[in-house]
Amino acid sequence: MPIRSLSLSLLLALGGCSLAPTYQRPEAPVTDSWNLPATESGPRVGELDWQGFILDPQLRQLVGIALDNNRSLRQTLLDIEQARALYRIQRADRVPGLNAAASGNRQRLPADLASNGQAGVASTYQVGLALPEYELDLFGRVKSLSDAALQQYLATEEAARAARIALIAEVSQAYLQLDGAQRRLELTQQTLVSREYSFALISRQRAVGTAGALDYQEALGLVEQSRADQESNLRQQQQAFNALVLLLGSADAAKSIGEPRQERPRLVQDIVAGSPSSLIERRPDILAAEHRLQARNADIGAARAAFFPRISLTGSLGTSSAQMSGLFDGGSRSWSFVPTLSLPIFDGGRNSANLSLAEARKDSAVAAYEATVQTAFREVADALAASDTLRREEAARRALADTSEESLKLAKARYEGGIDSHLRYLDAQRTRFINETAFIEVSTQRQIALVDLFRALGGGWPDHQESQPALRQAKP
Numbered sequence: 001m002p003i004r005s006l007s008l009s010l011l012l013a014l015g016g017c018s019l020a021p022t023y024q025r026p027e028a029p030v031t032d033s034w035n036l037p038a039t040e041s042g043p044r045v046g047e048l049d050w051q052g053f054i055l056d057p058q059l060r061q062l063v064g065i066a067l068d069n070n071r072s073l074r075q076t077l078l079d080i081e082q083a084r085a086l087y088r089i090q091r092a093d094r095v096p097g098l099n100a101a102a103s104g105n106r107q108r109l110p111a112d113l114a115s116n117g118q119a120g121v122a123s124t125y126q127v128g129l130a131l132p133e134y135e136l137d138l139f140g141r142v143k144s145l146s147d148a149a150l151q152q153y154l155a156t157e158e159a160a161r162a163a164r165i166a167l168i169a170e171v172s173q174a175y176l177q178l179d180g181a182q183r184r185l186e187l188t189q190q191t192l193v194s195r196e197y198s199f200a201l202i203s204r205q206r207a208v209g210t211a212g213a214l215d216y217q218e219a220l221g222l223v224e225q226s227r228a229d230q231e232s233n234l235r236q237q238q239q240a241f242n243a244l245v246l247l248l249g250s251a252d253a254a255k256s257i258g259e260p261r262q263e264r265p266r267l268v269q270d271i272v273a274g275s276p277s278s279l280i281e282r283r284p285d286i287l288a289a290e291h292r293l294q295a296r297n298a299d300i301g302a303a304r305a306a307f308f309p310r311i312s313l314t315g316s317l318g319t320s321s322a323q324m325s326g327l328f329d330g331g332s333r334s335w336s337f338v339p340t341l342s343l344p345i346f347d348g349g350r351n352s353a354n355l356s357l358a359e360a361r362k363d364s365a366v367a368a369y370e371a372t373v374q375t376a377f378r379e380v381a382d383a384l385a386a387s388d389t390l391r392r393e394e395a396a397r398r399a400l401a402d403t404s405e406e407s408l409k410l411a412k413a414r415y416e417g418g419i420d421s422h423l424r425y426l427d428a429q430r431t432r433f434i435n436e437t438a439f440i441e442v443s444t445q446r447q448i449a450l451v452d453l454f455r456a457l458g459g460g461w462p463d464h465q466e467s468q469p470a471l472r473q474a475k476p
Contacts, residue, residue, distance in 0.1 A: 017138065017139055017140050018139075018140035018143055018144060018301050019139055019140055019144070019300075019301045019304035019305050020140065020144050020147070020297055020298050020300055020301025020302075020304075021297055021300055021301070023294055023297050025290065026293075026366050026369055026370060028276075028280060028370075028373050028377075029370050029373065029374055030276065030373060030374060030377040031276070031377075032276060032277075033276065034273060034276065034380065034381055034384055044271065044272045044273075044274045048269070048271075048459070049459075050063065050165075050168045050454075050459070052269065053268060053269045053271065053454055053459065054172060054267070054268055054269070055266055055267055055268060055269055056175075056267040056268075058257075059171075059172060059175050059267060062171055062175060062244070062248060062253070062257070063167075063168050063171050063172065065248050065249075065250060065253050066167055066168075066171045066247050066248045066249060067164065067167065067168070068249075069248060069249035069250040069253070070167055070247065070248070070249040071249055072163070072167075073160075073163055073164065073167050076159065076160045076163040077160055079156055079159075079160070080153075080156050080157060080160050082156075083152060083153040083155075083156035083157075084153055086149055086152070086153070087146075087149040087150050087152070087153040089149075090145055090146045090148075090149035090150075091146050091149070091150075094137065094142050094143065094146055096131060096132075096134040096313075097131070097132045097134065098129055098130075098131060099129070099130045099131075099132060100128075100129060100130075101126070101127070101128060101129065101130040101316065101318070102126065102127040102128075103125070103126045103127075104123070104124070104125045104126075104324070105123065105124045105125075106121065106122070106123045106124075107121070107122060108121045108122075109121075109122055123323065124320065124321075125320065125321050125323070125324045126316075126318055126319070126320045126334065127318050127319055128316055128317050128318010128319060128334070129316065129317050129318060130314075130315070130316045131313065131314055131315040131316065132314065133312050133313070133314050133340075134312065134313045134314070135310060135311070135312050135313075136311040136312070136313065138308070138309070138310075138311060139304075139305040139308045140301055140302075140305055141301075141302050141305035141306065141310070143301075144298045144299065144300075144301030144302035144305065145298070145302050147294075147295075147298040147301075148295040148296075148298035148299050148302070149295075151291045151292070151294040151295035151298060152291070152292065152295045154287075154288075154291040155287075155288040155289075155291035155292045155295065156288075158284040158285070158287040158288035158291060159284070159285075159288045161284040162284035162285050162288065165284065165455055165458065165459070166455065167247070168455075169451050169452070169454065169455040170247055171244065171247050171248070172267075172268065172451045173448050173451050173452075174240060174243045174244040174247055175244060175267070176267060176268075176444055176447050176448050176451070177240040177243070177444065177448075178237065178240040178241055178244055178257075179267065179444065180240075180440055180441065180443070180444030181233060181236045181237035181240045182237055183440045183444075184233045184236070184437060184440050184441075185230065185233040185234055185236075185237050187433070187436055187437060187440065188226060188229045188230045188233050189230060191226050191229075191429070191433045192223070192226035192227060192229075192230055194429065195219070195222045195223045195226050195429065196223055196226075198219055198222075198422075198425070198426065198429070199219040199220060199222075199223045202215050202216050202219045202422060203216065214423070215421070215422045215423060218422075218423055218426055219422070219426060222426055222429065222430065241257065244257065245257075266447070267447055268447050268450050268451060268454070269450070270450065271450065271453060271454060271457070271459070273380060273384055273453070273457060274457070276377065276380075279376060279377065279380060279457065279458065280373065282457075282458040282459075283376050283456075283457070283458030284458055285372055285376065286369075286372055286373055286376055286458075289365070289368055289369040289372040289373075290369055292365050292368070292369075293362070293365040293366060293368075293369050295365075296358065296361045296362040296364075296365040297362055299358040299361065299362070300355070300358045300359060300362060302358070303351070303354045303355040303357075303358040303359075304355060306344065306351045306354060306355075307344065307351055307355075309341055309342065309343045310341075310342045310343075311339060311340065311341050311342075312339070312340045312342070313337075313338070313339050313340075314336075314337075314338045314340070315335070315336055315337040315338060316334075316335060316336045317334075317335045318333075318334060318335075319332040319333055319334060320332060320334040376456065376458075379452075379456040380453070380456040380457060382452075382456075383449060383452040383453035383456045384453060386445075386449040386452065386453075387446065387449045387450055387452075387453050390442060390445055390446035390449050391446060393442050393446075394439070394442050394443055394446050397435070397438050397439040397442045397443075398439055400435050400438075400439070401432075401435045401436045401438075401439040403435075404428075404431050404432040404434075404435040404436070405432055405436075407428050407431065407432070408428045408429060408431075408432045410428075411424055411425045411427075411428035411429075412425055412428070
């Protein structure tokens with residue numbers, strides 16, 4: 001084999017070398033199960049996106065508006081563009097560049113520097129192609145830097161996916177809070193009408209002497225309590241409305257929020273947690289932490305490569321002449337090839353310090369990854385516990401509210417039949433209002449817990465591998 005071909009093959013083989021440590025995912029410092037009874041009451045979070053999770057058409061519309069207009073999300077997406085540009089810049093260093101170049105030089109040389117021993121003015125004109133300084137990546141320094149930039153970009157992509165999921169969850173929860181406030185307000189208004197009717201009846205009975213002062217004061221107190229509750233619920237409704245509009249990011253978004261519905265079906269889907277191992281593969285903040293860890297691992301490769309020789313190439317090919325008119329005459333062709341070898345001998349410990357820094361940053365990234373995994377597992381466990389207990393509490397509260405409704409009907413019949421006093425009837429009204437309010441609150445909390453679970457499981461956005469097809473193809 002010719003020496004030139006052998007040398008070229010050797011350089012190409014060395015160019016694939018990398019001094020970065022072999023990456024291994026850290027062991028997850030968590031258990032293999034959720035330590036809760038398994039529930040199979042819905043699809044797994046990996047089987048549906050946020051449109052499938054949200055059952056209410058109006059809420060789906062509002063989430064779409066928020067994804068298009070939210071300022072915080074827009075800032076996160078702009079961060080992705082910056083990370084993508086940085087990666088492209090770093091990747092460009094792995095291939096040689098080529099520039100068109102033209103230059104002219106005119107200088108006076110003294111007699112002792114001139115080749116003919118006479119002072120004079122000399123001119124040089126050049127035109128052609130120039131090879132900017134290109135580093136032969138023998139020890140993978142440039143590749144490691146490119147890999148680190150790629151992983152940092154992927155981490156930014158996952159952070160954006162997490163921001164989208166968080167926004168979906170926040171809009172959903174704000175909508176559920178608004179729905180709960182509207183339901184409580186409607187219940188309070190209905191109760192106020194009923195109590196005002198009872199108070200008017202007691203007032204007439206007192207005027208004719210068939211009702212006492214105690215019944216009158218009790219009925220009046222319940223009316224005032226309902227009025228106070230109405231204002232409190234109205235305030236909560238307006239605050240929930242304002243919070244939702246802020247998340248939507250559009251001044252016209254309020255027009256998309258409809259009036260309270262007469263029928264309120266379930267607004268979000270019941271879901272199943274799946275296995276703990278799947279959480280590591282789909283939750284975006286865990287994936288982002290792992291990409292950052294891989295970037296720090298690649299930085300170690302670049303820091304190690306700094307201890308070894310660095311070869312840079314520059315060159316040019318074109319024509320040269322002492323006169324501009326002679327640039328394209330025969331025999332004016334010129335070329336240059338300048339390889340440069342740089343070997344660190346003494347740097348005051350800079351390279352060693354850079355390597356120690358890279359290793360410390362990787363250790364920090366490992367700790368951050370493990371902490372992210374632990375936090376994610378706790379959030380899922382908390383959301384599962386809340387969803388499970390609230391499901392049973394909601395059923396119990398519904399049964400209690402139904403019982404209170406029947407008790408109120410019986411108390412009203414007994415009061416109108418003269419069997420029981422009006423105070424017994426008012427007490428039944430109060431009990432029914434308390435139990436209905438508690439049911440509404442628990443029902444809202446349960447649906448909010450489902451949203452928490454959906455977010456904790458990393459659901460709500462297309463899979464990260466499907467959202468980056470072009471980048472995956474470009475990955476070295």
